[in-house]
Amino acid sequence: MILTLLILLGIWLVIDYKLGRKQHLKSIVKPNPPYRQSNLEVFTRGQDLFNDMFTEIKNAKKHIHVMFYIVKDDTISEKFMEMLIEKAKAGVEVRLLFDYVGSFKVKRKSINALKQAGVQIHFCHIPKFPFIFYSSQVRNHRKITVIDGVKGYLGGFNVGKEYVDLDPKLSPWRDYHLKITGEGVEDLQTQFLHDWFESTKTNLLQSKIYFPPLEKGNIKHQTISSEGFLLEDTFSDLIKKAKDSITIGTPYFIPSNRIFSDLMRALDRGVKLTILVPKNADHPLVQEASYRYFRPLIKKGANIYQYMKGFYHAKTFIIDEKICDLGTANFDRRSLFLNHEINCYVVDQKYINKMIPIIQNDLEDSRQLSLKDLNKPNPFRAIKEGIARVISHFL
Structure with missing residues (x-):
C-alpha cells in the first residue's frame, strides 16, 4: 500500500512539473533589453551595503520599492522593516515584495505593523493550483531596491543577520552587490513593477512618477531578467x-x-x-x-x-x-x-x-x-x- 502511494505520488509530481513548466514557458516573452550608461559601485560586505542602502532609504522623498528573496526574523530584518514603517508614516510610498517561500519566517505581527503604517506589502509566487508542485519550485530569487526612481541595488545579499557577519557558522559572509545610479535604474524599476503587477494585478508601469529623467553614467552595461x-x-x-x-x-x-x-x-x-x-x-x-x-x-x-x-x-x-x-x-x-x-x-x-x-x-x-x-x-x-x-x- 505504501509503495503504491509512493509510486502514485511520483507520477503526480512528474506530471505536475511537466505540465506546469509547459504552461509557464507559453507565458514568457523573450526580453530585448537595451544597453545603458550608469555609474556602478560594488559592495562585498553586508555591513557596508546596508549602511549605504539604509542611508538612501532614510533620505527617500517620494517612493521606495524593495524586493528580496529572503527576509529573516531577526534584529537586522526588524531594523529594516522599522525604517520602512517610518518612511511610510512620513508620507513616502513604500512597496515591499517578498518571495513566499524565501521569506516565510517573516511574522504576521511584522506584516500587520507594516500594513498599519501604510507600507504596501505582498508575497509573490504563492504556490497555486492546478500545478502546485511546479509553482512551489518557481521562486522569485531577485533582490531589487529602487529609491525615488534614481538609485537602485541588485546582487546577492538578502536581509538577515548572516549577511552582516552575525551568524558564527557562516561568517564572514562574502557576496557581491551593485549600487546603480544613471540610466540602468529604469530597468530595475521596470522589473520591480512587473513583479508587483504579477503579484497584485496593479499596473504602475505607465506611471511617469516612478520613471524620472536619468542622466547617463560612465559604465556601459545591460540588465537582463530571466x-x-x-x-x-x-x-x-x-x-x-x-x-x-x-x-x-x-x-x-x-x-x-x-x-x-x-x-x-x-x-x-x-x-x-x-x-x-x-x-x-x-x-x-x-x-x-x-x-x-x-x-x-x-x-x-x-x-x-x-x-x-x-x-x-x-x-x-x-x-x-x-x-x-x-x-x-x-x-x-x-x-x-x-x-x-x-x-x-x-x-x-x-x-x-x-x-x-x-x-x-x-x-x-x-x-x-x-x-x-x-x-x-x-x-x-x-x-x-x-x-x-x-x-x-x-x-
Whole structure:
C-alpha cells in the first residue's frame, strides 16, 4: 500500500512539473533589453551595503520599492522593516515584495505593523493550483531596491543577520552587490513593477512618477531578467565566445548538461577556466552535487577553488576579462530553469579592471581543489553524491 502511494505520488509530481513548466514557458516573452550608461559601485560586505542602502532609504522623498528573496526574523530584518514603517508614516510610498517561500519566517505581527503604517506589502509566487508542485519550485530569487526612481541595488545579499557577519557558522559572509545610479535604474524599476503587477494585478508601469529623467553614467552595461528561461542561452553564448579565460564565482555549481558541455569544449580550445565556490555549504547536498562536474573539469585542466575565509555567496561570471556578469543568478539548475533572476552584464573595461582584483583577492583566500581530494574513499560522501544527482534540479 505504501509503495503504491509512493509510486502514485511520483507520477503526480512528474506530471505536475511537466505540465506546469509547459504552461509557464507559453507565458514568457523573450526580453530585448537595451544597453545603458550608469555609474556602478560594488559592495562585498553586508555591513557596508546596508549602511549605504539604509542611508538612501532614510533620505527617500517620494517612493521606495524593495524586493528580496529572503527576509529573516531577526534584529537586522526588524531594523529594516522599522525604517520602512517610518518612511511610510512620513508620507513616502513604500512597496515591499517578498518571495513566499524565501521569506516565510517573516511574522504576521511584522506584516500587520507594516500594513498599519501604510507600507504596501505582498508575497509573490504563492504556490497555486492546478500545478502546485511546479509553482512551489518557481521562486522569485531577485533582490531589487529602487529609491525615488534614481538609485537602485541588485546582487546577492538578502536581509538577515548572516549577511552582516552575525551568524558564527557562516561568517564572514562574502557576496557581491551593485549600487546603480544613471540610466540602468529604469530597468530595475521596470522589473520591480512587473513583479508587483504579477503579484497584485496593479499596473504602475505607465506611471511617469516612478520613471524620472536619468542622466547617463560612465559604465556601459545591460540588465537582463530571466524566468527559468533564457539564462541558459545567455551563459552558453558567453562560454562559446570565450577565447582566453572564463571565471565563475558561485555558491552552487550544478550546471545543465548543455552548459557543462560548453565548458568542457572551452577547455579543449585552450580557454583557462577558474571556478570559485565555498568550502562549507549552507544547504544540504549542494556541494556533493557539484563533485561529478568538478572531476572531469579538473581532468581537462580547470582550476577549482574553495573559499576558506567564511562563506562565499557571490555570483559572478567573467569572460576574457571583457564581459562581467554580476547579479542574483547562481550557476545551478534552479537558477537556469526555475527561479526568476536579474543579472547585470558589464562591458566597460575600467569597471572590469576594478572587479578582477576583488576576485583575485577571494582566490587568494581559497584553496585549490584536486582530484585527490575528490577521489578519497568516503562511503558517506558517495551516498550523498548519489542522492544529490537524483534531485540536483531542485537543489
